[in-house]
Amino acid sequence: MRISLSFSLFLLINLAAVVSAADRFSRDDFPPGFVFGSGTSAYQVEGAADQEGRKPSIWDTLTHDGKMHGDNADIACDQYHKFKEDIQLMVETGLEAYRFSVSWSRLIPNGRGLVNPKGLQYYNNLINELISNGIQPHVTLHHSDLPQALEDEYGGWINRKIVYDFTTYADVCFRMFGDKVSHWTTVNEANVFVLEGYDTGFLQPQHCSSPFGVNCTRGNSSTEPYLATHHILLAHASAAVLYKEKYQDKQHGFIGINLFAYWLVPLTNTTEDAIAFQRAMDFLIGWYLDPLIYGDNPDVMKRNVGTRLPTFTNLESNQVKGSFDFLGVNYYSTSYVKDDPSKLEMEVKDFIVDMAVDFKSMTIIQKDSSTSKFTLTPWGLQGLLENFKQVYGNPPIYIHENGQPTQHNSSMEDWPRVKYLYGHIGALLHALRNGSNTKGYFQWSFLDVFEMLDGFESSFGLYCVDLDDPDLKRQPKLSAHWYKHFLKRKGVNSHGFIELEKNLSVLSHAHFF
Template sequence: MLSLSFSLLLLLNLAAVILAADRFSRGDFPPGFVFGSGTSAYQVEGAADQEGRKPSIWDTFTHEGKVHGDNADITCDQYYKYKEDIQLMVDTGLEAYRFSISWSRLIPNGRGPVNPKGLQYYDNLINELISNGIQPHVTLHHNDLPQALEDEYGGWIDRKIVKDFTAYADVCFGKFGDRVSHWTTVNEANVFVLAGYDGGYLPPQHCSSPFGFNCTRGNSSTEPYLAAHHILLAHASAAVLYKEKYQDKQHGFIGINLFAFWIVPLTNTTEDAIASQRAMDFMIGWYVNPLMYGDYPEVMKRNAGTRLPTFTNLESNQVKGSIDFLGVNHYVTVYVKDDSSKLEMELRNFDADMAVDITLAVTQKDMSSSEVRECTLNCRDASLNQFSITPWGQETQRNSSLEDWPRVKYLHGYIGALLDALRNGSNTRGYFQWSFLDVFEMDGYESGFGLYYVDLDDPDLKRQPKLSARWYKHFLKGEGVSSHGFIELETNLSAHAHHFQ
């Protein structure tokens, strides 16, 4: 059987002459396709130590001063402002809202009693969304493990997490599943473990020399593989629970989310072509191969050896086929070259096992429509025609301007390319722009991805729409848009620019 990555590379190299849509509208998309936007609990809620919530690993990380001295104790304060924000969603025309549940708000110690205040908040949020005609799409773990479980047994590096995550998921399915039909178990599972357990530059900041970044604990050679293995087992356990106990009566779907670098060979040499296949296997096949076929890619097993955990037959059968959809976050295309010399290192981590060098990164603002189309079509292939929900966004400097033309052009280019992909066989079912508000990001409050600016100097944290919010509203309300030099967009939107001052 061809490896997943080799199949993807073959598809990438297939010749295709497909013209990107110049003019399109919301009505050009197929029935059932949803457009939305998203945030995550730690990044947007605030109320970090209020009404029963206890710390997550992100609280600990930021309170140690690791993100420019910033934290998300208040951030956008959506915990108290959710009704106001939902009215902005209605005005924008959002059809769905992707958010996460704070595990340590709902079950403060990670296991045990449910926090009534946390339960009430998410009940209220979901009910308010539905009463305004907006679908709730829920993520269970968006990088914010309860600190209590990290302290007790190391969180995701210990198999105990499978039982605790499944119990948490059971509470969510039982309490909210009568109104929530789309569940994502873990957000960006691949990047979460690499950043948190290999490089150590994000929580829980596990790593080891010479690979990591100023860590006091961890093992970069083994822990990323352990954490990923337990994420797959926890996801599968929650999915089995959902399918056996809830799906028949709730009629929902369950999946997982990955960060999808699109990987291109730096040169046309055989070595770089093979390296690109290998990088695809390591970055995406690491999760997708077990979810589709029940085991890790052969090249990972060969290069990582005994450091890569193995599935029992029962575990393999549980993991295989445990997704109804594959969520894909995409922000960047990378060019890679072969560096097989890394395999000669006596001590290796994930990067050395992958044995490639990333020589150039192309940001989303520089990507062509064809690259977006290829990524979407091939993620379709990776999920074996099961649908993918795709949250993509563009970064700008937070206080640069409310007239965010780069984001407008980005939205137009990506959505147009997505329509092109759908017309050519993609089974994508939704597009979620990241993010609805300017939230707390990996660099604190230096950058923003939001449709709406949040004034942190205003005691009321006033929300101000950017031009991208107006463009998205223009599109979602069914008005046609044209890519021809963006002249039409500028004409239509400049008249409204004074509203954003």
């Protein structure tokens, strides 16, 4: 059952205090089995975009249309050729796990049919190298990079054919890598992928319709996000059932799905905005979690969306319900939410109109750059995890992405990122002590990768990648030293610079707050 409105208000009011300035914690304060790592995704880091049998994905198509400041990831960080070097950096940093994705169009270039032996060899080599160095591989199957061949053939995720093709692709991965991989995520940021790809058209595959998208040439913003989500849930469930029936007993692994999640705060203390908070959570999170946990869509979505919201048959409902071992969560920031019932009076509707709220971001723009910077709201992560506990029965959760952007090639003394990591890891520890079932934390990102929203304009990496260097030299930022210090089981606190190694003593006069 859902938490009451009164509890929602209590939760919102009382989660403001998280990590006090006097708090000190270490890696050993976290529960046994809890894992810390970092992550990237295939298109953002691999490069070798047209080498050794790989064919384009919808992300290649977007970047080659000139939509990302003229950047593309044809080379990216060239991890395809430099993975051994990168894994040694992971060892030096103390990573316990590495989250990465398989490029579907590298492994099965046409989306279906023959497996590419070179792609198969690359991922086997990557996984073997991680394991030989004591690093757990956590693998995502779809990170916004559907093979372009399937988009061209039948429209990709808006066509039910995708369920079979995705399940077949997942079967190849389970069969070929499952003896060494124990953590599988089917789809990354499924909710944002469909909103940006099928409603606004801002990102791949650029489906949208007027007046909701920009420069729309195909799509229907009123229906396609709901249709794509329905097929993602069916495809996820199909792959999960396959894994559980055919592989899990032998391979002893786990399978889940990943969602992007803001924590939301009512803009005012009115009942209307408090209700709008719950409605927005139902639309953004319940859209996926209600079917996965309860077997059906949220009631408020049924009311507001009506016949545009696909329904589950009894068979589909039973298959989707319970079809995950864990939930992956990407959390970056907190946003205000305000009730806006006037949206429901619009003649043409999309997801945002159906939700009937307005958002006021807490993200700020850094001076002297176009790069967004997330305000430091680690209490939002604690609030989000408490909400998952109260509303959805405290499912096992991995924080798959959490990080702070800075302008690319800015100062190597990335104090905003260090502050951000310190605050959010501390908030996570508080959530665990309060009963959260979170199992792991992955900082985003290990390297300065090609970013989803602005290519190489901004970076989240622990390690800088020098794009002007022919060898794409990697260099640790202060945040890499901080994370290493933490993972090597040395205490961290909010006074000064967390006792970094003596060779960083030149920074000893810097302060967190």
